[in-house]
Amino acid sequence: MTKPESEITWKDVDIGGIVTEPGNAVQYKTGEWRSQRPIFDKDKCTKCGLCYLYCPEGCIYQTDDGYFEVDLFYCKGCGICANECPPKASAITMVEEEE
Amino acid sequence: MAKRVGMEVSIAIGEVVKLANADVIAAYPITPQTHIVEHLAELVADGELDAQYIPVESEHSAMSACLGSAAVGARTFTTTAGQGLELMHEVLYIASSMQLPLVMMVANRALSSPLSVWNDQSDAMAVRDTGWIQIFVENGQEVVDNVLCAFHLAGDQRVLLPVMIHLDGFFLTHMVEPILLPEQSEVDNFLPLHQYPLPLHPDKPVTMGTFAPPVVYSEIKKAQEMRLEASKEVILECWKEFGNHFKRYYSPVESYHSEDADTLLLTLGSSSETAMIAIDKMRGEGRKVGLVRIRLWRPFPFEEIRQAVKDAEVLIVLDKAISFGGPGGVVCSEIRSALYNQSKRPKVISFVGGLGGRDISPQGFEEIINKGVEISQKGSEREFEMFGVRE
Numbered sequence: 001m002t003k004p005e006s007e008i009t010w011k012d013v014d015i016g017g018i019v020t021e022p023g024n025a026v027q028y029k030t031g032e033w034r035s036q037r038p039i040f041d042k043d044k045c046t047k048c049g050l051c052y053l054y055c056p057e058g059c060i061y062q063t064d065d066g067y068f069e070v071d072l073f074y075c076k077g078c079g080i081c082a083n084e085c086p087p088k089a090s091a092i093t094m095v096e097e098e099e
Numbered sequence: 100m101a102k103r104v105g106m107e108v109s110i111a112i113g114e115v116v117k118l119a120n121a122d123v124i125a126a127y128p129i130t131p132q133t134h135i136v137e138h139l140a141e142l143v144a145d146g147e148l149d150a151q152y153i154p155v156e157s158e159h160s161a162m163s164a165c166l167g168s169a170a171v172g173a174r175t176f177t178t179t180a181g182q183g184l185e186l187m188h189e190v191l192y193i194a195s196s197m198q199l200p201l202v203m204m205v206a207n208r209a210l211s212s213p214l215s216v217w218n219d220q221s222d223a224m225a226v227r228d229t230g231w232i233q234i235f236v237e238n239g240q241e242v243v244d245n246v247l248c249a250f251h252l253a254g255d256q257r258v259l260l261p262v263m264i265h266l267d268g269f270f271l272t273h274m275v276e277p278i279l280l281p282e283q284s285e286v287d288n289f290l291p292l293h294q295y296p297l298p299l300h301p302d303k304p305v306t307m308g309t310f311a312p313p314v315v316y317s318e319i320k321k322a323q324e325m326r327l328e329a330s331k332e333v334i335l336e337c338w339k340e341f342g343n344h345f346k347r348y349y350s351p352v353e354s355y356h357s358e359d360a361d362t363l364l365l366t367l368g369s370s371s372e373t374a375m376i377a378i379d380k381m382r383g384e385g386r387k388v389g390l391v392r393i394r395l396w397r398p399f400p401f402e403e404i405r406q407a408v409k410d411a412e413v414l415i416v417l418d419k420a421i422s423f424g425g426p427g428g429v430v431c432s433e434i435r436s437a438l439y440n441q442s443k444r445p446k447v448i449s450f451v452g453g454l455g456g457r458d459i460s461p462q463g464f465e466e467i468i469n470k471g472v473e474i475s476q477k478g479s480e481r482e483f484e485m486f487g488v489r490e
Binding site: 005006008009010011012013014015016017018019020022 | 198296297304307312314318319322
């Protein structure tokens with residue numbers, strides 16, 4: 001289904017709801033579920049990569065300069081990255097999403 | 100040319116599944132369906148039918164195996180009864196909503212408790228809303244013919260839905276009847292090759308049975324409903340084509356002496372033929388009575404039902420299942436709904452009878468009709484009558 005979900009009509013539904021486009025789960029915006037977002041502080045970050053390893057959504061990635069960023073399209077705001085960031089660094093804080 | 104043979108109906112079902120060249124059969128034996136699976140297992144074991152016979156540990160597994168089989172594009176058959184159909188229940192919805200074409204015979208049986216292996220249609224009514232095409236048959240020949248039609252229909256690219264055929268346990272499954280079994284060449288001419296358009300295959304990956312969030316679930320359900328409704332045209336076409344090939348004709352609602360009848364009886368399944376004996380006798384006595392039988396149960400034949408009963412004054416509906424604490428019979432309740440908005444409609448009287456194998460004789464049908472007419476005139480304190488119960 002190439003249309004956004006909110007525009008799909010019943011006539012667009014494939015036989016038995018079969019998905020014919022492999023890998024289209026990347027279009028599913030799980031970021032909408034988030035009530036908190038992680039903020040990364042580059043001054044404190046030691047580039048250890050624990051946030052990247054622990055992220056259950058796989059939406060934290062390393063940039064060219066070695067620091068880490070989050071893809072907010074997928075980030076559900078679970079806070080595991082902030083929890084796993086070593087206490088000596090505490091480079092990630094969770095902040096409330098504004099309405 | 101087809102040969103007329105004397106054959107137990109269950110064995111004939113095995114033979115016609117063989118003629119339809121089924122690829123996969125997954126089933127669990129349960130009375131009164133056992134002879135069907137026994138015969139199919141035998142045909143496969145003896146090399147007479149080149150199919151995969153999957154012995155399973157339960158009916159839930161039988162239907163689940165059928166889903167997988169239909170999903171890879173195999174022509175798939177299963178059969179069950181009573182408690183077995185109930186154990187399949189959640190998987191039945193998945194077969195229809197995933198549009199996996201397969202064919203199932205249900206040897207209608209009463210539900211426990213008390214345990215009863217005998218016939219009524221409680222099992223059929225409990226799966227009314229599962230989204231399958233559902234057909235009731237009245238004798239051995241109709242079973243054989245409609246198994247072929249069911250394979251034809253299920254695999255039609257415009258349908259791609261599972262088809263359930265209801266036949267009364269024992270009353271039909273264990274009868275030896277004269278049956279015209281078609282030749283292999285005749286079946287091959289009628290039944291196209293089974294080709295599922297989007298089968299599971301590594302060369303062209305697809306995802307089946309996905310999750311749907313609230314934003315699309317309703318659209319998917321409407322698509323399912325529209326497809327089942329639209330299947331009716333194809334069902335009519337299929338029965339017509341079957342008639343062209345085999346000279347036996349079927350329609351969603353069938354009538355017997357109903358043209359000028361002021362009183363109509365409505366039945367489903369094998370009791371229809373017994374009821375005809377009562378109709379014949381009463382006609383002989385000058386009574387204007389007739390019979391209407393529902394063959395196509397889902398999609399429900401609204402227009403045909405309205406047409407068939409519009410000129411009658413009284414319509415007596417016999418249900419072989421009970422909706423506890425409700426309006427009595429499920430079939431009657433649906434008929435009432437179908438007629439409610441019609442400006443001209445008969446009085447509808449509900450009877451529940453024939454439960455757990457209790458036989459209704461021709462004389463019994465005569466009593467039902469007479470009692471129904473009496474209620475239509477004098478009224479009743481109850482929403483429905485239970486026929487033949489000792490007070």
